[in-house]
Amino acid sequence: MKHMSPQSTAHRQLKNRASFSQAVRNSLTMAYRGLLKVRRTPEQLFDITFQPIIFTLMFTYVFGGAIAGNAHNYLPMIIPAILIQTLIGASVVSGVQLREDMDKGVFDRFKSLPIARISPLAGALLADVVRYVIAAVLTFAMGFLVGYRPEGGITSVALAVVFSIGCAWAISWIFAFFGVIARNAASVQGISMLALFPLMFLSNAFVPVKTMPDWLQWIAKVNPLSHMITAARELVNHGTIGADFALSLLGAAAIIAIFAPITVRVYMRRA
Template identity: 45%
Template structure:
């Protein structure tokens, strides 16, 4: 008899292969997300073109009117626009997930003998890399335009780190909605309905003390305001470390709440 081929040996072998470790499975799905960017580089427009447009537009359109000098306004507004841009980019995590669900890809993933959260964790890790790219582009452009952080480059790094932590936690909300919502357009509408008021009604563009009292009350409890204040504290050395700790607590709470909810809907929907 002819010797059985390798495929025949695998098919006749009754021993179930071991499941890959969680880290390896997550890395595999992260690599899948990177390959998608490689073959469709247009996906990076939101982290390359948009930050540049936002920074140039708001600095030179409103800088002179608000601060009397575009240079002074640039130092104030860059941390805010950095938070706004990265926060708005987080919604694309849910949009990509929703596309995979519509195509039926996730039905196959859920049938695999792997650590199930790796499907989502891998994608979220790559999205965090996208947030880092957007932050790097914006800070680099800011330096070219004359941005000078009072806390130095180390303060900028710490500010970006705290922003990445918050963005990672915020992505879990859109990931959960990406599983629940039926269409990509509906998810985009929901995300913009929340992100636009939160980002514009905050301390991103102006000092809240210049706002009406009734508006200040909302701005003061806005999570985006906490993040902007924390990033400004680290970049310019103003404020207190309490601003940073509040953002850390908010990020942990978001992951603790929406992480399990996301996995529940992922397994049962």
């Protein structure tokens, strides 16, 4: 049986460490590239800038009186829901832009560069975190303007933002997977929206679950978005962490554990 010498083992470990550090540097560079694209084409931010404003005004003043008696009483329910809805909707862009870059041959050009092959994918997902932060800040800013005052305090609001961004980033791996296997960007967006809209509206986001038929209540209660929204509400409105917080984090970890390796494997095969 052939044994590796201590010198060979040390050299291999050093090489692996260097490869990992290079991949991290290249991924950060690609993330910066993604941010530069946003600066040059600011319309890419329309979904995360206009959606919190429009949805906050629309849901608050159209449904607030019917559901909570008045718009002000509806704010503690709807603002955390809009936060989750906006971030999850923004995560779809990860797969769409990834597919667009692959269709345009951008990744083919990256192959000729001395960079880690995984860095374009990792960089794109890292850049999306900035978009999530912008969306979260605008959501709470809009809520504040219409009279929302989170009773959980600024620390709980910050924790809710970090929690929501983490869950959205995990879900973005699902859409990134769609991006690398779909035929075009339009199909990625179509599939994603087809899955997201029922999940969002068949949840506790906009109306109390108890007002739904019994069979629909069951769907809303097992809906993972309901757990995320409940966790965000408990944090910003009461400053508490409950079972829904833990369940959502476990679900996010499971998504990453399943979809990240699959997405990377398919991407490396096609890139």
